[in-house]
Amino acid sequence: MVNARFLLRQVTGAKRQCTVFVLCVALSMITLVSLGSFRESVESSLLRDAQSLHSADIIIKSHSPVPPNLERERAVLKDRREIRSARYWEFYSVVQKPSADASLLCNIKVVEPGYPFYGTVRLASGRPFEKVLSPGSLVVEQALLDRLQLKIGDPLRIGNAVLTVKDVVVQEPDRPVNFFALGPRVFVAAADRDALALIGKGSRIEHVTLVKVTDPPRLEQVASELRAATDNDGRVRVETYKNAGSRVKRFFDNLLFFLNLSGIFTLLLSGFGIQSTLFALLKEQERTIAVMKALGARSRFIIGHFLGLTLILGLFGTVAGLAGSFALQRYLPALFSGLIPAQVTLQVSTSAIFQGMAIGLLVVLLFTALPLYRLKEVKPKAIFGKEETAALWNRSTWIIASLGALFFLSMVLIRLRDLKTGLYFMLSLVSLILISYLLAWVTLHFLKRKQPKNLALRQALKGLFRPHNASLSIMVTLSAAFAVIFAINLVEKNLDATFIESFPPGAPNVFFIDIQPGQREAFGRMIGPGASFYPIIKGNVTAVNEIPLDQAQERKSRGDNLAREMNLTYREYLLPDERIESGETLFRKDWTEPQVSVLDTVVKMHDMKVGDRVSFRVQGLPITARVSSVRTRTSSGFSPFFYFVFQESVLSQAPQTFFAAVRVDKAGISALQNRVVSAFPNVSVIDLTETVTVFGRIMQRLSSIVSFFTSFSVIAGVLIIISSVFATRYARIQEAVYFTILGARRAFVLKVFAAENLVLGLVSGVIALLISQLGSLIICRKGLDMTYVPYLGESLLLLLATTLLVMFVGLAVALPILYQKPVAFLREQSEE
Template identity: 40%
Template sequence: MMIHYRFLLEELRYGGKQVLTFVVCVALSIATLTALNSFRRDIHGSLIDEARALQGGDIIIHAHQPISEELEGTIDTLAQEQDFQQQSTLEFYTVALSEDKDTSLFSSIKAVESSYPFFGTIEIASGRKLGEVLKPGSVVVAQEVLERLDLAVGGLLNIGDVAFEIADVVTFESMRPVSFLTLGPRIFVSMADVDRLGLLGRGSRVEHEILIQLADPANADRLSETLSAVATPRVERVETAKNARSRVKVFFDNLLFFLSCISILTLMLSGIGMQGSLSAILYQKQNVIAVTKAFGASNRYLLIQYLAMVSFMGACGSVIGVIAGYLIKRLFPLLFRDLLPQDVGYAFHPVDALEGIVLGIFVVTVFTLLPLHRLGAVKPVMIFRHETGSEKPGAAPLLAGIICTVFLILLVVRQIDDLKIGIFFVIGLILLIGTVALAASASLWLLKRSTLPTLALRQSAKSLYRPGNASRSIVITLTSAISVLLLIFLLKLNLFATFIESYPENAPNLFCIDIQQDQKDLFQSVVGEEVVMFPVIRARLLSINNTMINAEQERQRKTDNLGREFNLTYRETLLEDEIISDGNSLFGDSKSLPSGVVALSVLDSIAEIGEIGLHDRLRFNIQGVEIDAQVTSIRSRTKSRLYPFFYFVFDSGTLEAAPQTFFAAMHLPKSLIPDMITAITAQLPNVSTINVADMADRFGQLMKRLSVIVTFFASFSIMAGCLILVSTIFATRLDRIKETVYYKVLGADSSIVLRILSYEHAMLAFLSSLMAVLFAEAAAWLICRNVFDIAYHPHWHVAALTVLSSIILLVLIGLASSVGIIRQRPAVYLQQQNSV
């Protein structure tokens, strides 16, 4: 069937602002996703495709204690049989001291062999290879070490009991592509020097690694399986480079997941805006459509014409969206600076553009189905009589809703690569919209029945119920959009308030770990004041009520997991910031416990993760010795996470004989912390000191950077939200203009007309934003309490600002679209009406 290009051109010309809104909505819907997907490909190219460079080997064996003899023996045997290379590394944090021991720096030490690494690169300033430079007695350090300790190459650096010569400076490490996820700058030492350091005592936190280089990488999976069978369960982890979880990858996966969610929200909001503006275009063209039908045009003919129009607008929007995506991506180097590996490229490839266009086609198709379907509902009789009665909507809206939902599920699954989360995400959105729909209906029902004091208010309220009104849809759309956007900001504000802005004044800011039993007195004398020291016993949880802990399953958790090694402690009393939330006292009546079973108090956060309740039986493996414990109380904490805490606390006397170290937390004036660290390290080199205040500052910087990124992406959602406002105002503009003219004919002056129009928009904005505030506050409270486990502050001033700005924005947009009619004489409009 023919497309009438002149008709198409005229429709586009007279569509004006609505056409523009539609095109912008299409562009906005795909711009951020296109940029993000292109960026994801870059990241994957850099981190995932180069997995061996990131991990340093084909197979990586990882443990927090020395690799077992059995596994080492198997590796040695297989290395001879299968001809593969292996090497060991150790990694731990400690404090390094300057040459004269007057300055200290918390550093990340990596002990390596001369062949390190098998894969990837370590670039050093002199341009030589690490193995050539790093000899016993020397170190290769990051530039930051030199700067902060005021040292130079050739100078001496003290680590533990040894003074090392600084041989060179490391400038790039492919195994550590970003530095913001680490707590201190890198220092490479030779594996031959490790024993001399005197730092690796009992209970030290050292990561032991064996890297394997295969002659044929295709054998990696098979060898990994063989070694896994020998590895000590839950202690030694055997991974191939392909499936190893690096912290960098997890960080970017999580960041991209979150940004994808925001971008999908933007797409959804833009889609709603698209639907609204197309409905406005078609509503305005109702008479033309009715006349065309009266002259014999079929629904199919009209559908083809408007489909062509939508396709043209969609194509324009998609091209603009791709260009916008390209421009957005150009901003990424600035936005993500210092967060990304050096070798990430920022090119925009044809596949990125193609993907954007395809996405645009899908978005336009899905979100224009319903308005185009409604073409069929326009009857020729509308030429003569506009009030043709409301027809039943039929199955079309339901079908459009199902198609939309399926599209969103597929999109979310594709974006975040997880079917379960994708379905949860969409179900969550549908539940939100469903709940909002119920609340919108209830609030509009209440408004209808309320007695308002002035004529303008009453009239505005009644305008919300004009026949064919879109009030409910507007409230649902606005509420959903505002609530999600506000939720993002409330979460951001609460995370900031907890971790950055309100770092408790008296919270401990210096943690000291790995204090040995025989060092307690010396430590106390170095510190110079009475410090509480908590015993720390490393252990693993084996079972809960005889159900074994599944380590693999636990590792999949996004929150803390029960499969890792825990720090247990013992004491008789609650800490200052603890309360008993379940149970009578910390250890109840321990005499009533069965023989061989000890009393245990569990912190509520880990109790929730493991669904642990009072009287449950837990079995631990404490460095080879298994112990049964019964939960006698559940504890809750009253202060922020910055105070030290223990998930599992035993009664005094039960663990005193177990191998243990001690942990101390203290609060010092910020300026005294470096000197204290230096003093402790000089006297007790094996004790790790962590400057929590400094870490909090660095964490704060990171949070601020992430906040800028999230705000950047959320701003597109806000833009899409504004377009929804514009499109919904356009969609109902004609009805409002008609009523405005009638008011004027009946003697209303411009002031009352303005008030009626303003109040109508203000009511819509008030209802929507008020409900949005309630939903967002409730959701943010739930997430802060249950996911982040932080105290929640509602930030009511932000909520009030949201309500106020929504009202101002909607009133301004509403008035802008209909204020012209106020100054115009009514005859022009009335004659137009009569001439139809």
């Protein structure tokens, strides 16, 4: 039975170590419970409000008018009163003041009566949406009124129609996260659709039909009947609210994916902190343990007592972590402001608490197993200060390490819910730690041989190798943690430079979409020389080498996929920023069958090579083309590019629109947009200078969120530094006393300790910088397909900051040692 007096004596005798232990447990609990609660809050909200998020029971989506068979089936079900339905058409278009002196790209939504079936479109006036949106009227976002300097009751031109602004939309159920939009929302009544003259053949329109089932139990049956009527047209998707994907769900899936990666990494580092702190605590109790063994206590008895101590400290850490999680919930809404749906309430969930407590207990048991097991190796002769160096890796160490690896693999699979991704993450994590370990070991091996002339520095280097010093583990932990944070900063810098800060000289910064074939010549005269035109034909990939594409599997991809409708084009030349990566030329002259050139991005989505055959459905007609070449881009950014490029003879007669790109001085963009909208109302103008501003805000917010959660890993690293100082406290006191006896002043001892921590921080930072540069290079070039800049100036500033952090933390913890009086220490030694 565990002796309560014994436990109390251990806690009061090692307050600092116990405090650090509790903080490590609390840190792991905060990470687990906060991320778990956030995930459950979002997922439960999306599940609970799934019908509202989609505004219907069944959602039919297509980028072209739905097939006649599907329309007939919908009409039949509607006549039988099995369903109610309402359509809407969503697209981007430029709206303009009637005076033609101001215009703005907006997200237009033309809706039929009945929309939405679930949820409510809230208006600033509080009036019912269906009463306000009548023929001839508009409902707009406040941002539109502000930017065009309009007010309620003013007219606004959209396409060929002039309509009146009647109210302001505050919230719509199926658009809970609005930062994806390139412009403010504008609602138009379906009765005015034809008057707009904006929906033409080949236009970039999302056709959506919302269906409400009158008999809910027949939901799946009705959905199946509608799917059967699509005639397997890959352009049409029929989904229920239960399985329909949404932009907001995909966004949070990806965000939670990266936050979970960060959380698992922090959990691992917290575990190392727990282990290091317990080693420090047990090291201070080594003579007590030796006395107990000399008096006949068995190892099992001693291990049981200290296990009780760790469980009690773990309980305190758990309580502190839960308190921190509740406190953090007040900050998370501000952190995620603008990124979470309004109906999501962030709160600590009961299941996340119990799950966090269970995982926290397992982490404590796993990471305290080795220090507790090593108590068997303490011999009674340790009473006299005789130490025996045990083998670092023995059978028990390997067993405990294997159990830890299995535990973290299980954690990864549970949190990420993807076996392949989980294995990749574990491999990356092991590689990160292994590389950090090897570089740190090589560096320490090099430093061990060095004998610098400066006495303080020489003593500092010797201090790195004092008994039970955790120099290697500190370097590995800090370099791994800092490498992740450095990489996040470097990738963010490269994203800013590529997509946000500026355009390459001469690159187009204004795009024009939905130019009809008959308008091309007149449009070209208006824009003038320098504009590049690209034909766009809608199509879907149906098979590769006669193997049908698994649409459902493709859509599970976190990135882009081949299941969506593609923008195909035709030309006989390479763009200035393209080169052939595989194949001889863009198209082969010795092949008579239809040919297609693919971008290397497509090869990453689906395995294909030169000579393979890819099948498409273009405007309902099947086309099979042979891959003639694989292209790659030599620059990144918002320059136009296409995944699939056909020969002109293959697609030139297909229904198409044109896309144009031109470089315009920023001051002249607004005037050009007004002229284009006045002459060609159907043409949408995308000002990329405005687009990148929106993109930049999103990137900064996401970066701050990821950095916030990643900073927990740095805190874990700092706790490991503190625990290392505690583990070597006796040796440090001994050194300080001997220095003093030999005539050294306190300033000299301070220099020794400062130099030791400076070396630790500098080496950890340099290793982190090397790993982060390599990792960022791979992420940017392979993952994001963009050029990479190392940003050496910013990298050196990060290195300086981390070095100073480690040095000051180490000094702050070691400072009390400097005030240890030699007489008291020597008297204590003589008494022992």
